[in-house]
Structures are given as C-alpha cells and as structure tokens.
Amino acid sequence: MSAKITVEVSSFLGYLTPPDRVVAMEAATPDEAMVRLAERFPQLREVLLNEAGRVRGGGVVVFVNSRQIDMVQGGMHAKLCDGDELAVVTPISGG
Secondary structure, three states, X not given: OOEEEEEEEOOOOHHHOOOOOEEEEEEOOHHHHHHHHHHXXXXXXXXXXXXXXXXXXXXXXXXXXXXXXXXXXXXXXXXXXXXXXXXXXXXXXXX
8 A cells, every 4th residue: 555755856866856856656665666756757767776677776875754774674665654754865975
C-alpha cells in the first residue's frame, strides 16, 4: 500500500525539478519513490537509476525522515508511512 510522502531533491539536482525542489507523491518504499521520481522527471533517470531501472548506488544518497537510508531498517525496501519525508542528496567530494 502506498504512502503519501514528499521528496526533496538537493539543490545540486534542483535544476532538473520544480523550483522548490519538493515533490509530493505516493510510494510504498524508498526504491519505488526513486523510480516514480525518475518517471516524473525523466532528466533525473540517468542520475537516479542504472540501466536495469534500479536505484544507482553511489550516485545519490537517500534519507528517510533525516536518517541515511543505510541506517533505516529495510533500506531501500523499507515500508513508508503517510507523511514521511525523503531527501535525495548528491555526494560531493574533492580535494
């Protein structure tokens, strides 16, 4: 069963989304939310998903209610609840 959630996209990717970078949607899991985000904004597909249509590892970091996805029980397959907030952040590195 899908939950009503919001997804905020980092400012680095904000040029590919609405001006406020916040997208309301329904999704059952973070994985499904990323797929739906890529469907709504095809220009994000290359950043979010690999060739098989699965969430790309290392390209973005996903947070659920301010907790990094690695710390959420179930990870990308965790059950989402109404009102959950996801954030999609691009890692930045350099020297």
